[in-house]
Amino acid sequence: MVVVGGGVAGLVAALECARVGLRVTLLERRDELGGCVGRIELDGLTLDSGAESFATRGGSVAELLERLGLADDIVDPNPAGAWLVWGRERGLDTRPTPSGATRPAKVDAAPLPKTGMLGIPANPLGDDVRRIIGWGGAWRAYLDRLMPILTIGRAHSLGKLVRSRMGAAVLDRLVTPISAGVYSADPDDLDLDVVAPGLNQAMTRMGSLSGGVADLIEERKAGAAVRGIRGGMHRLVDALVAELARFGVTVITGADVTGLVREQVEARAGEANGGVVEAWRVSAMTVDEQQEPAPFELTAPDVVLAAPAVTSLGLIGEAVDGWDSAAEWPAATSVELVTLVLDAPALAAAPRGTGVLVAAGTPGITAKALTHSTAKWAWLDDDAAGRQVVRLSFGRAGAANPLEGRTDDQVAALALADASAILGVDLDERMLRAAGRTAWRDALSHAALGQRDRVRALEDVVAAEPGLEVTGSWVAGTGLASVVPHAHEAAHRIRHRRVTADGVV
Known part of the structure; x- marks a missing residue:
């Protein structure tokens, strides 16, 4: 079988099928696996660049972590809770902060x-x-x-x-x-x-x-609780990748899947249907050592589409005759995360709890949210050894990404000024030890009005195509607690079709 997409959904689906003896090839367009569960290295710290926790509902993520040997590293966040920041209606404070930025005078905050x-x-x-x-x-x-x-x-x-x-x-x-x-x-x-x-x-x-x-x-x-992993959620991806290697899964990164069609292929010895069976032909493209295009094709009886919506919808449109509903799907939102490592002793007291949400239109603040990571996770506070780690989120639905076109230095300066205003603590560039940014261009909310009906219609279409499965957050819902069981279900359907009492068919 072929899995298209190396996010957590794709990794889980690939592993569950490989465990029962199916030969699996996983194709991922990016150079890294994990999708929205990733890592970033800053100032000697390995930090989460995407999801940093998981919801406990259903227990599926905890069960997966136990199977991967990570159960003893599951940790609870600081229960202090989050704050809200909003703007009062009267003007701006023209007193400069130490960084030289103008601060909002009438910004208010409360838990x-x-x-x-x-x-x-x-x-x-x-x-x-x-x-x-x-x-x-x-x-x-x-x-x-x-x-x-x-x-x-x-x-x-x-x-x-x-x-x-x-x-x-x-x-x-x-x-x-x-x-x-x-x-x-x-x-x-x-x-x-x-x-x-x-x-x-x-x-x-x-x-x-x-x-x-x-x-x-x-x-x-x-x-309703959330939990995390000591060392960061990216350890989940490391453990999944290690298991894929143990079960012989072929992983190809940098592979852009360009086509998906069903065709008749020669059957293996002993199979019926006049010597031919139907299978899926997956067309993909990588680059060779000379950076030249290197197209290749794979043929498999089963394909799991675990790539983002824009990729998966395009492939379904090519694979399924008469299905042309992709245009009805909402456009994805662009979200960017900026992580700062700071020498800011005043933040050790966690003046705004473990994180802050920012009301739209708050004057002088561009970010929509901030997580005070070293206040939220005791293990990270220990690792940071006095440093403070904060992460800001930019990009609201229906609006252009406010960081588009800005250099890394400009983004770091903006994030630092926003953090200062949000946290109510003067921060300047001398306190900034490192900054990093991670962009997610394909955030598609499963919770949008009408999306359930679109997903159900899509699932009906896919269910009528033998050997084709679709999974991932854009159909399963937001968060690992939705993604993991959905990927398990997709893998279970393939296993049910392919594994019999006589072995793999």
Whole structure:
């Protein structure tokens, strides 16, 4: 079989099939495996350049880590929690920071409310909620408790629901920053049943949106946590790659897959069908030692498409006659992460907890979120030996990447100024030991309105094509807790077709 795409989904699918004796070749366009679980080396530290944690729901990621020998290295983050930063309406402070940048004068910050879901408060009049949206916003949100729930019917859009039930302040100050940080999407474009399964039913039971949120929070306390790996999530990729080598999987990096068609090939001895069977022909391209194009082809009875949406949709369009629905899919969002290693003793006190979400339109700040990594993970704080590591996220849904066209030095300067404003601590270039940037150009939210229907239609088309499977976050959902079991299921279907009591067919 052939697996197209070397992200975690592709690695898991390849490993699960190789374990039962299938011959597997994995093709990855980039030079590194792991997709959104990657590493970056800065100032002698090996850091995560993508996902840095996993959700515990379902237990599938923990089970995988146990099988890979990493169970003893699973760790919990600092429970201090995240903060929110937003802008007050009055002007800018023209006093320069030590770096020479102008700081926003009326930027405010507060811990995110503890009792909420996606920013929707369970207690609209709570002190932590009022601190962010004020008395006016809190009383407007409290009207949710007085409005008949039946007047809204079944909600589809997260943003429209919050706006109608609780008002603009909750939507803009609490829900939108979380939607941008988690899903890289506007809440108006998020499918409520995907991002908050069961909330429609809970609202009906409890008679209000806040009551429904409180009900679900109590119900899901045990499954809402995230955990990490001592040393970084990139160790998951290292362990998967080592297992692929142990089971004889052929891995080809730098391979751009250009075509996928089904054809008839000569059957192996003893097979029926008049001496021919149907298989998939995969066309790909690498470059040789002289940097010249080196095309090649592979033929296999099974293909798993685990590449990003733009690649997989193009290949499906070529492979499946009459399927031309790729144009209906939403465009991917461009997200860029900038990691800073700092000599900044003032940050040791974690002045903004383990991370910060930034409300859209906050003056003087370009980033949408910041993770204070050394505050979040005790193992990293130990490794950093007094240094501080922060990671900023740039790029909002529907907007151009604000870092596009900037040099690395310019990006580092902007990230440093943003970190200073977000964390409320003066930071200057003398404190910057190292900076690195990682771009993700193909972030496609599974939670967008209409996306479930598009995915189901695609899955129906693929299910009708023998030996073709599709997996990855763009069809499975956001996060490893969604990606890993989905990849397992794709591999299971292939194993069911190919492995019998008599061996591999």
